[in-house]
Amino acid sequence: MLHSASxxxxxxxxxxxxxxxxxxxxxxAAARTPRIRVSYHCAKGHETPLVFAQLPEDQIPGVWDCRxxxxxxxxxxxxxxxxxxxxxxxxxxxxxxxxxxxxxxxxDVLAGxxxxxxxxxxxxxx
Numbered sequence: 001m002l003h004s005a006s007x008x009x010x011x012x013x014x015x016x017x018x019x020x021x022x023x024x025x026x027x028x029a030a031a032r033t034p035r036i037r038v039s040y041h042c043a044k045g046h047e048t049p050l051v052f053a054q055l056p057e058d059q060i061p062g063v064w065d066c067r068x069x070x071x072x073x074x075x076x077x078x079x080x081x082x083x084x085x086x087x088x089x090x091x092x093x094x095x096x097x098x099x100x101x102x103x104x105x106x107x108d109v110l111a112g113x114x115x116x117x118x119x120x121x122x123x124x125x126x
Contacts, residue, residue, distance in 0.1 A: 040073035042066035048073050 034054035039047050046068040052060055066073040070090040101109075 040064040041077045042071040042073040
């Protein structure tokens with residue numbers, strides 16, 4: 001049996017009615033925090049709407065990554081009107097690695113890793 005002062009309250013996961021964490025006031029003051037909706041636009045014309053707590057203007061980010069193409073999006077649509085659309089979008093981890101290493105470097109790293117693995121686990125040669 002749990003003691004009445006226990007941190008466990010027996011609330012179902014996902015329950016919303018009457019379920020408030022202990023650090024929030026019961027009157028729902030956290031839900032009344034003023035919010036502001038900010039839209040960011042990239043050079044390709046994509047819009048990324050975000051919701052922030054109402055902060056001073058200098059604390060709201062001026063740029064954000066576009067959710068669709070990964071390009072830099074700004075709050076000012078006119079800023080990208082004269083700029084060209086970048087040709088490349090997101091780069092994968094593999095693309096960044098290929099920029100830093102040649103194929104021969106990759107083969108050398110793989111051979112060294114396999115050699116250490118075989119030595120530690122006594123894997124069969126092959």
